[in-house]
Amino acid sequence: MKHNFGAGPCILPQEVFKAASEAVLDFNGLSILEISHRSPDFVKVMEEARENVKKALDIPKGYTVLFLQGGASLGFLISAMNMAGKHKKAGYINTGAWSTKAIKEAKNAGLEVVEVASSEDKDFSYIPKVDDIPSDIDFLHYTSNNTIAGTQFKSIPDTDVPLVCDMSSDIFSMPIDVSKFDIIYAGAQKNLGPAGATLYIVKESILGKSTVDIPTYLDLQVQHKKDSMFNTPPVFSVFVSNLNLKHLLNNGGVDAMEKKNKEKAELLYNEIDSNPNFEGATAVEDRSLMNVTFRLTDENKKEQFDKLWNEGDIVGLKGHRSVGGYRASMYNALSVESVKALVNIMKSL
Ligand SMILES: *Cc1c(COP(=O)(O)O)cnc(C)c1O
Numbered sequence: 001m002k003h004n005f006g007a008g009p010c011i012l013p014q015e016v017f018k019a020a021s022e023a024v025l026d027f028n029g030l031s032i033l034e035i036s037h038r039s040p041d042f043v044k045v046m047e048e049a050r051e052n053v054k055k056a057l058d059i060p061k062g063y064t065v066l067f068l069q070g071g072a073s074l075g076f077l078i079s080a081m082n083m084a085g086k087h088k089k090a091g092y093i094n095t096g097a098w099s100t101k102a103i104k105e106a107k108n109a110g111l112e113v114v115e116v117a118s119s120e121d122k123d124f125s126y127i128p129k130v131d132d133i134p135s136d137i138d139f140l141h142y143t144s145n146n147t148i149a150g151t152q153f154k155s156i157p158d159t160d161v162p163l164v165c166d167m168s169s170d171i172f173s174m175p176i177d178v179s180k181f182d183i184i185y186a187g188a189q190k191n192l193g194p195a196g197a198t199l200y201i202v203k204e205s206i207l208g209k210s211t212v213d214i215p216t217y218l219d220l221q222v223q224h225k226k227d228s229m230f231n232t233p234p235v236f237s238v239f240v241s242n243l244n245l246k247h248l249l250n251n252g253g254v255d256a257m258e259k260k261n262k263e264k265a266e267l268l269y270n271e272i273d274s275n276p277n278f279e280g281a282t283a284v285e286d287r288s289l290m291n292v293t294f295r296l297t298d299e300n301k302k303e304q305f306d307k308l309w310n311e312g313d314i315v316g317l318k319g320h321r322s323v324g325g326y327r328a329s330m331y332n333a334l335s336v337e338s339v340k341a342l343v344n345i346m347k348s349l
Helices: 014-025 040-057 071-083 097-108 220-225 235-250 253-274 299-311 336-347
Strands: 063-068 089-094 112-118 139-143 163-166 183-187 198-203 278-280 291-296 326-329
Touching: 014 235, 040 063, 040 198, 040 235, 040 253, 063 220, 063 235, 071 097, 071 139, 071 163, 071 183, 071 198, 071 220, 089 097, 097 112, 097 139, 097 163, 198 220, 235 253, 253 278, 253 291, 253 336, 291 299, 299 336
Parallel strands: 089 112, 089 139, 139 163, 163 183
Antiparallel strands: 063 198, 183 198, 278 291, 291 326
């Protein structure tokens, strides 16, 4: 097997791939790909998936969990439209390419956007201090883990303003205090399941309070009232996400994941810091546990290093075109052994 360090779609546990493939051929006598989303068998899957998200993240009462479509990219617009309040103004922390796109969509939703903090001055290689949050904004939006730049918030911004977070690339990698948020959204394909579903965790008290006109599909109140079945949901993606959630719950949950993810990150960052051939691409204190970005100190060794990891069955290590260098994405299902394989290759350069 190859070691998949790709940034997404993500690696999933082998058991999940196997169960998913079996259900393609036989799910209670039909294929999971052909069953009606209104059939009791699938309604049960959807209910279970929503419940398992609540269990996995220990979500308090008063929140609804939805599986919609459109990816996190539509989540930028959905979250802004549903959170638009009396100020029609929102605060955004700009920590990279995804935050920048989220800002653009908030403007498309008709909101005035204040960039409360930004790390654009240093190519998004750090997490900016957030100390001046205006009070006349409807919500504050941030990206918990910056998949492309390789930085991650180590704590939740301290504010009384409603919080919205794009957690696409670090949800389920550790415990989170959901009670601090009004909307959390995440494309499934980074750490949850196959592409196609987008997860929303929404405080029920915000539903129906928007001050802008929301197209029906984008209205979270509609989606909530229809139990996440307003139209045909992404059946297969929800099914496999649920398999993965069950696997997570049966293997120690997000606490065990956090431990494993810290162990993997420590192994790789230690090698980057101790091997003179490499250097990290971000501020040390803001390093992501999920997406590790690094560079060669001598570009002349590129050909040699690329040959080594390609021959070592490592996949997906090339950095994002906007950052260059390398990016090792280490989502939940990536094993410690895979990280050791990469570290050994780095040592051999
Ligand atoms: C990948 C990613 C996105 C975009 O996700 P899509 O589901 O492809 O729209 C948005 N935000 C973050 C943090 C991401 O990692």
